[in-house]
Amino acid sequence: xxxxxxxxxxxxxxxxxxxxxxxxxxxxxxxxxxxxxxxxxxxxxxxxxxxxxxxxxxxxxxxxxxxxxxxxxxxxxxxxxxxxxxxxxxxxxxxxxxxxxxxxxxxxxxxxxxxxxxxxxxxxxxxxxxxxxxxxxxxxxxxxxxxxxxxxxxxxxxxxxxxxxxxxxxxxxxxxxxxxxxxxxxxxxxxxxxxxxxxxxxxxxxxxxxxxxxxxxxxxxxxxxxxxxxxxxxxxxxxxxxxxxxxxxxxxxxxxxxxxxxxxxxxxxxxxxxxxxxxxxxxxxxxxxxxxxxxxxxxxxxxxxxxxxxxxxxxxxxxxxxxxxxxxxxxxxxxxxxxxxxxxxxxxxx
Amino acid sequence: xxxxxxxxxxxxxxxxxxxxxxxxxxxxxxxxxxxxxxxxxxxxxxxxxxxxxxxxxxxxxxxxxxxxxxxxxxxxxxxxxxxxxxxxxxxxxxxxxxxxxxxxxxxxxxxxxxxxxxxxxxxxxxxxxxxxxxxxxxxxxxxxxxxxxxxxxxxxxxxxxxxxxxxxxxx
Numbered sequence: 001x002x003x004x005x006x007x008x009x010x011x012x013x014x015x016x017x018x019x020x021x022x023x024x025x026x027x028x029x030x031x032x033x034x035x036x037x038x039x040x041x042x043x044x045x046x047x048x049x050x051x052x053x054x055x056x057x058x059x060x061x062x063x064x065x066x067x068x069x070x071x072x073x074x075x076x077x078x079x080x081x082x083x084x085x086x087x088x089x090x091x092x093x094x095x096x097x098x099x100x101x102x103x104x105x106x107x108x109x110x111x112x113x114x115x116x117x118x119x120x121x122x123x124x125x126x127x128x129x130x131x132x133x134x135x136x137x138x139x140x141x142x143x144x145x146x147x148x149x150x151x152x153x154x155x156x157x158x159x160x161x162x163x164x165x166x167x168x169x170x171x172x173x174x175x176x177x178x179x180x181x182x183x184x185x186x187x188x189x190x191x192x193x194x195x196x197x198x199x200x201x202x203x204x205x206x207x208x209x210x211x212x213x214x215x216x217x218x219x220x221x222x223x224x225x226x227x228x229x230x231x232x233x234x235x236x237x238x239x240x241x242x243x244x245x246x247x248x249x250x251x252x253x254x255x256x257x258x259x260x261x262x263x264x265x266x267x268x269x270x271x272x273x274x275x276x277x278x279x280x281x282x283x284x285x286x287x288x289x290x291x292x293x294x295x296x297x298x299x300x301x302x303x304x305x306x307x308x309x310x311x312x313x314x315x316x317x318x319x320x321x322x323x324x325x326x327x328x329x330x331x332x333x334x335x336x337x338x339x340x341x342x343x344x345x346x347x348x349x350x
Numbered sequence: 351x352x353x354x355x356x357x358x359x360x361x362x363x364x365x366x367x368x369x370x371x372x373x374x375x376x377x378x379x380x381x382x383x384x385x386x387x388x389x390x391x392x393x394x395x396x397x398x399x400x401x402x403x404x405x406x407x408x409x410x411x412x413x414x415x416x417x418x419x420x421x422x423x424x425x426x427x428x429x430x431x432x433x434x435x436x437x438x439x440x441x442x443x444x445x446x447x448x449x450x451x452x453x454x455x456x457x458x459x460x461x462x463x464x465x466x467x468x469x470x471x472x473x474x475x476x477x478x479x480x481x482x483x484x485x486x487x488x489x490x491x492x493x494x495x496x497x498x499x500x501x502x503x504x505x506x507x508x509x510x511x512x513x514x515x516x517x518x519x520x521x
Contacts, residue, residue, distance in 0.1 A: 036438065043422045043436035118434070140465075147467045153438035158452075159462025161438045165448055166455050168441075170464040200457055226452060227459020227486050 003071060003080055004324070010315040011087050011126070012109045016307045018129020022298040023246045025177040025217065028088075029135045029234070030124035031143055032162045032171035034153040040163035041116060049100040049116055056115045056150070060104045063145040067107040074100055079329075082320035088126065090114055111142060119162050119171075121146070130246075132174065132238045136230065159226065169226030174237050177206075178245060181216040181295040182252035185267070192245055199241065200224050206287075215287030215314075220245070257299055268296030272305070276347050280336040286317045286343065309346060317343060353378035355385070419443045459486060484513055 013026040034040060038052055057070055073081065073094065081095040089112045090103050101116035114122040123146075125139040153161040159169040167173070183189040196203050204219045220241065222233050256264045271292035275281075281289075294310045296302040315321060317339050323330050330338055353360045358378035366373045377385070418425045422436030426444055429435055441448060449460050463486075487510050494503040 034438065039422045039437040040435055042432070042434045043424065143465075144468075152467045154467050155438070155441055155462070157461055158441050159464060159466075161441055163434045165435065165452055166433075168452065169456070169459075169462045172464075224456045224459070226456040226462060229464040 003069070003083070006083070006087060006109070010312040011089075013088070013126035013128050014311045014315055015128040016311040018127060018131050020242070020246050021129035023179055023249050024130040024242065025128075025179055027127045027130055027132045027135050028124055028173075028175045028177070029132065029139050030122060030173040030175070031139055032119040032160065032167045032173075033121040033123070033143070033146075033150075034161055034163070035120045036151040036153045038120065041118060041120070042163065046099060052120055053100045053102060053115050056113075056121060057102065057104070059146060059149040060113060063149060065104075065106065065142065065145065066111075068104050069107070070102055070104045072102050074098075074102075079320055079323060083324055086315065086318040086320050091117060091122075093118065094122075111138060113142070113146075118164065119167070130176065130238070130242055132176070132234050136234050140230075166223070167225050170228075170230050170233065172225055172230050172233060173221055174234055175204075175219045175221035176237060176242050177217060177219050178242075178249070179217055179291065179294060180245070180249050181291050182256055183249050184216045185256065186252045188248070188252060192248065196220060201241065214284060215291035217287070217291065253295070253299060264296075264299070265301055267292050268299075268301045272296070272302060272347075275343050277344070278340045280333060281317075281340040281343060282336055283318055283339070286339060287314065290314055290317075305347060313343060313346060351376050353381055355381045417443070458489075461486075484510055487513070 013028075018024070018027075035052060035055070038044065038048055041049070044052065060068065060070065071080070071084070073090070076084075081090070084090045084103065085092055085095050087109065089105055089109065091114065094101065094103070094114050094117045097117075099116070101114075103115065104113040106112070110127065111123070111125045114124075123139060123142055125135045125142070127135045155161055160171040162168050162171055180189060180192070183192060193203055200223050202219075202221050202223050204221065206214055206217045206219070220237075222237070224233075271289040275286075275289050275293060290310055290313055293302065293305065294307065297305055297307050297310060316325065319330075319335065322335060322339055322342065325342075326338060351360045352358070354376055356378060358380065360376035361379055362375075362377045362382040364375040364377070364382075366375070416425065419436060419440050420443075421439045424436035424440060426447055429440070429444070435441070452460055487506055491503055491506040491510065494500075494506060
């Protein structure tokens, strides 16, 4: 498996299948772990970083993980780093960091293990739709495999020790990516934000921490990692938090459909019209338009475009993906023109 | 306006009432510090340091900045600057201060109750006993009773009983 194999299709988690997938884009679970006997990253010397990376990489390949690709990020070109960020396989800080670090990616891209991120190990599993139990089962198995060979830094009282105390305990981050265009249109999205804040949840944009919400895509994640078990945290999301928000969005969509049909159709048809005819498109505008088109397909207002086409475009129109697809550096209006051509071609051949 | 004592610009303006008489003083920062014992403001305190200090002060953290971890050398003050610890030992060295911080960050919790590794620490192979946070269970029990969720309440009551009898509880 090579990195270039990834560019011509969207990630597995964007397949658009799984429970509640008309609103829940993806489920992600991440675990943070550190190796005992080593300082955390901020105090690790270059030699210690190298030793850590070597040890962890050896263990990843010695345990029975599915076919896995390891990318040495210190040696990777900038465009590859950007591509991995766009595919959510590494975090932005991991791409921008310096020194020995890497990422192991399973061939189906459902799991990635970041080595020498903020913690020595940050492993994550992505699933399409609301599939948190399945994601937990997979990440828990990977964690068990790695811990059979590695001594984790663990404290009887504080649990898994992490560089930042906000991750200590379980080291778990559950993030569910939601598509909430109707709540945005009806102006009720603020209520979701307020409720999330009361429940100590974080609401973030498409690419996690520090990114703003684009095209009505929001990531909801837990902030409390200590004092509750992994299962308790996950079941809160699975049984309470996410179904409630999904119901709320469904209700808003029904309301638009019944009471504001023309306004709804106007938004959806404008989006499709622009995507099918524009000659220059920025990635932001593309996300915004694809968001409305996606809602239109879900509500059966648009019948000649497949949901999978829209999901794929969400990823393939991102800057690094476009440049990889076209095999050259693209900037400014040239990039915007290539993006518009690409979108037009995909939507008109449907 | 110039400082009353030197030629530097006056940035500290004091008005004192002494014996019913108003005395105005215009001083530069250095003279103010020397003569009036006023603190000199650091020229460039990064905003995140200010915020972290505020947060820490709020959480009641007082550990002397001079105490450092013998393994990684970090002090509480250095931790405050970027929010990242230096090594796993810091959780023992700064346990008291961190406990207060953890309570703030984790909804009052101070004990891990989730998964435990099979191999714990260097050389250790014995599985760790699960520690149950009884204080949190009691809080949840009270909430369940309030919400009249008696099924959940019964489950929690059993968990508390089990934890207390099993001897692995910590409140």
